[in-house]
Amino acid sequence: MQLAQYQTAAEGVAPGSTRVRGRARSAYTLAEVMVSVMVLAVVALAYYSALSSGFGVVQSTREDLRATQVMVQKLEAIRLCSWSQLTNFTFQEAYDPLSTNNQGSTYFGSVTIGPANSLSNNPAYKANMAQVTVTLNWTNYNGRRLLSHTRQMQTQVARYGLQNYVWGEQ
Secondary structure: OOHHHHHHHHOOOOOOOOOOOOOOOOOOOHHHHHHHHHHHHHHHHHHHHHHHHHHHHHHHHHHHHHHHHHHHHHHHHHHOOOHHHOOOEEEEEEOOOOOOOOOOOEEEEEEEEEEOHHHOOOHHHHOOEEEEEEEEEEEEEEOOEEEEEEEEEEEEEEOOOHHHHHHOOO
């Protein structure tokens, strides 16, 4: 066997086939590297933007839920008041009242007692019903922007309603 045939057989190349001499291509071009870096940068930016947006949505949802809890708490307390105790008042509630260092957003609320206008067809009931409106206002920051929020709940109470069962007729 000739020397050239022996070398190609030892290298695993069939005799008579053409082989590119030299080192095989093992690196990427600069353009391919730059495109991959750009794609990774866009994906990373989108990931962190989505993460930040997700945390903002969760915080906003928590604040809305706490506002609903505060309003329901005030309305349930009013349902147990006697007719003579129904008055307009304002109040403040913290987002986290049990926290000692940071209570979060402060909710500023008002309770307004007014006539039950939805009963205008029946004047006999209208004198014995009242409409209670609880309004909450709070502010928080979305990054550097100050956002103002308002929520409102309404219910009606009767002069001879639930409170008479709890406290007796007054």
